[in-house]
Amino acid sequence: xxxxxxxxxxxxxxxxxxxxxxxxxxxxxxxxxxxxxxxxxxxxxxxxxxxxxxxxxxxxxxxxxxxxxxxxxxxxxxxxxxxxxxxxxxxxxxxxxxxxxxxxxxxxxxxxxxxxxxxxxxxxxxxxxxxxxxxxxxxxxxxxxxxxxxxxxxxxxxxxxxxxxxxxxxxxxxxxxxxxxxxxxxxxxxx
Amino acid sequence: xxxxxxxxxxxxxxxxxxxxxxxxxxxxxxxxxxxxxxxxxxxxxxxxxxxxxxxxxxxxxxxxxxxxxxxxxxxxxxxxxxxxxxxxxxxxxxxxxxxxxxxxxxxxxxxxxxxxxxxxxxxxxxxxxxxxxxxxxxxxxxxxxxxxxxxxxxxxxxxxxxxxxxxxxxxxxxxxxxxxxxxxxxxxxxxxxxxxxxxxxxxxxxxxxxxxxxxxxxxxxxxxxxxxxxxxxxxxxxxxxxxxxxx
Numbered sequence: 001x002x003x004x005x006x007x008x009x010x011x012x013x014x015x016x017x018x019x020x021x022x023x024x025x026x027x028x029x030x031x032x033x034x035x036x037x038x039x040x041x042x043x044x045x046x047x048x049x050x051x052x053x054x055x056x057x058x059x060x061x062x063x064x065x066x067x068x069x070x071x072x073x074x075x076x077x078x079x080x081x082x083x084x085x086x087x088x089x090x091x092x093x094x095x096x097x098x099x100x101x102x103x104x105x106x107x108x109x110x111x112x113x114x115x116x117x118x119x120x121x122x123x124x125x126x127x128x129x130x131x132x133x134x135x136x137x138x139x140x141x142x143x144x145x146x147x148x149x150x151x152x153x154x155x156x157x158x159x160x161x162x163x164x165x166x167x168x169x170x171x172x173x174x175x176x177x178x179x180x181x182x183x184x185x186x187x188x189x190x191x
Numbered sequence: 192x193x194x195x196x197x198x199x200x201x202x203x204x205x206x207x208x209x210x211x212x213x214x215x216x217x218x219x220x221x222x223x224x225x226x227x228x229x230x231x232x233x234x235x236x237x238x239x240x241x242x243x244x245x246x247x248x249x250x251x252x253x254x255x256x257x258x259x260x261x262x263x264x265x266x267x268x269x270x271x272x273x274x275x276x277x278x279x280x281x282x283x284x285x286x287x288x289x290x291x292x293x294x295x296x297x298x299x300x301x302x303x304x305x306x307x308x309x310x311x312x313x314x315x316x317x318x319x320x321x322x323x324x325x326x327x328x329x330x331x332x333x334x335x336x337x338x339x340x341x342x343x344x345x346x347x348x349x350x351x352x353x354x355x356x357x358x359x360x361x362x363x364x365x366x367x368x369x370x371x372x373x374x375x376x377x378x379x380x381x382x383x384x385x386x387x388x389x390x391x392x393x394x395x396x397x398x399x400x401x402x403x404x405x406x407x408x409x410x411x412x413x414x415x416x417x418x419x420x421x422x423x424x425x426x427x428x429x430x431x432x433x434x435x436x437x438x
Contacts, residue, residue, distance in 0.1 A: 031309070058303045061289025089305060089315070092225070097320040099224050100313060101367035102376060102387065121306035128309050129376060129387075149376045 031127035033156035037185035039126045040115040042078035045135065045175070046070030048110040049083070053091030064098040066091035068106045070114065076182055086116055086124040104132050104148050111135040113145065113178065130159055135175055144172035156181045218379030219402025220372035222316070227323030229316055230370045230406050236278040237368070239266055240285045242297040243332075243357075252341040258357065261340045262296055265361035269369060272400050273407040277365065290317060292327055294368070296361075298334040307333040311389070312360050314367035328368045332360065344391045359384065359393040366395075371402045 037043065050069040055062050069085045090099045103123060106112075115131030116124045125131045133153065134146040145153045153159060154170035156178070222229045231237055243258035255261045259281070266277040287295040289303060302313045310333070317327040332338070337348045338357045346354040366385045373387035383398040404410075 058289065058305075060287060060303050061291065063289060063303060063305075089302070092320045095320045097224055097316070097318040099222065099229065099316050099318065101222050101316075102373050105224075117308065119306060119308075121308045122302055122310060122313060123308055126309065147376075151377070 031130050031159070033159045033181065034185055034188070036115045036126050036131050036159060037077075037182060038189055039117065040077065040131060041118040042084060042116050043076040043114065043182060044070070044072045044079050044084065045074040045076070045111070045113050046072045046084060048106045048108055048112070051106050051108055053093050055093055063089065064091040064093050064096070065089055066106075070112070073111070074179075076179065077186055084114075084116075086114075087120065088124070089122045102129065104129055111143075112148075113175070127159075133178075136172070143175035145175055145178055146172055218374040218377065218381040219383070219385065219398050219405065220374050220377050220379075221402060221406055222367065222370050222372045224318070224323065225320070227320075228370065228406065229318050229323050229325055231275055231325050233274045233407055236276045237294060237328075238278050238280050239294050239296050240280050240282070241266075242287065242295055244298070245281065250339070252339045253358070255340050255358075258298070258338075261357050262361050265358050266296075266365050268362055268395055269365055269403070271410060272395070273369075273403040273410050275369060275403075275407045287329070289329065290327065294328050294330075296330045298332050300334055302331050307335075311336055311355060312364045314364045316368075325370070330361075330364045330368065332357065332364075342393050345389065355389070356393065360389065362393075362395065363389075366399060366402075369403060370406050371399065374398060374402075 047070060048068055049071045051066060052069075053064055053066045056065055057063075065087045067085055067087050069083055072079060072082055072084055075081075088103060090103050090105075091097075100122065104125060111134075113133040113135060115126045117126060118124070129148045132148040134148055134150055135143050136146055136150075137143050147153060152170065152172035154173055156173075239262075241259050241262050243262045245257050245259045247256050248258060251258075251261065253261075255264070263279050266279060270276045285291065285293045285295065287297055287299075301307065302315070307313065312330060312332040314328060314330050316325050318325045336355050337352055338355050339346070340358045341354075341356050342358075345356070348354045362384050371385050373385055374381050374383050375386040375388065381398045382392055383396045384392055384394065385399050385402065386392070
């Protein structure tokens with residue numbers, strides 16, 4: 001039986017849609033960009049200035065937490081201070097380690113876009129890791145926005161879908177273009 | 192070669208290339224700290240103090256009658272996939288607590304006094320910072336959420352809130368206990384129970400097994416444990432006693 005080339009070409013186009021793994025891999029409920037802005041008490045671009053683990057007594061034993069102090073480079077919402085500190089569960093003190101799976105970790109000098117809650121808790125970042133974006137400078141000197149794990153964010157709709165921009169082979173969005181959608185979302189929040 | 196044959200071959204080649212590009216490759220991630228991979232010693236079983244509740248609960252959906260049985264099914268699903276296993280303790284003699292060398296699994300309104308925030312369940316490790324060996328791991332589920340146990344697509348409660356499936360959430364958290372991370376946080380597009388966003392995947396997938404094998408090595412079964420009717424799972428193989436042959 002002869003198999004027409006057109007039918008084969010059609011099969012080529014349909015192949016990605018027919019593959020079951022590709023279908024399942026994208027089905028999750030993301031935290032939207034709008035929700036990030038709505039839930040955040042403070043939004044800013046900052047550099048991790050100090051990363052300091054410490055112990056704290058809890059009702060059921062000792063916990064290790066890490067206080068991260070940011071130098072605020074660009075205050076977007078909820079802060080007028082040049083410094084902001086937040087505490088994250090986990091860290092290392094005197095050879096003992098405590099870690100929450102997939103909790104963001106910081107090193108001095110890390111530049112991040114931060115969407116944070118003021119309420120003390122396990123992790124102040126809105127959406128656990130989604131409200132924390134890495135800022136990376138490209139070869140042309142332009143600051144670009146990545147997920148906390150280093151995946152490109154090409155548009156605000158990619159937040160909560162960390163592989164989306166990579167699959168589309170798109171470049172990360174410049175940090176300068178993130179400000180406008182944040183301001184728009186904040187305007188909606190104030191209404 | 193005729194133009195028609197040439198076109199057909201070109202299309203076939205492109206089909207294979209596209210299909211290969213869409214096959215989810217192994218994308219598992221492991222939990223690390225300071226470059227050290229966190230893992231349990233394989234010399235002993237990981238004892239879980241299952242404290243989710245043994246009192247009968249109505250309407251769990253999947254036929255389970257207690258949260259304890261749901262948690263136990265989730266934990267033991269990881270057994271026999273690598274040379275590390277969970278055993279379930281129901282002694283009831285251990286209080287929940289940090290640093291008590293007991294792996295407590297329970298519901299609470301906070302994680303030892305810390306609000307859950309956006310997390311549904313939390314897995315915390317105590318480990319030796321010099322070796323990465325895990326010493327204790329407590330798993331706490333937020334009791335403010337609506338919980339059931341069911342398979343398939345995610346459901347919503349009558350008030351429109353998400354109805355969480357404890358079985359799949361616990362399977363995910365026990366994967367964390369073993370040292371597995373979230374493949375999708377690394378931008379990977381793969382089917383896995385370890386993806387960070389809860390979705391319709393409700394059982395351990397091949398990528399999860401690959402991750403487990405990467406941390407602990409392939410599961411070995413000694414000949415005396417082989418019984419008639421044994422089946423092999425993906426990621427398992429038989430090795431001859433002298434180690435020279437593998438099937």
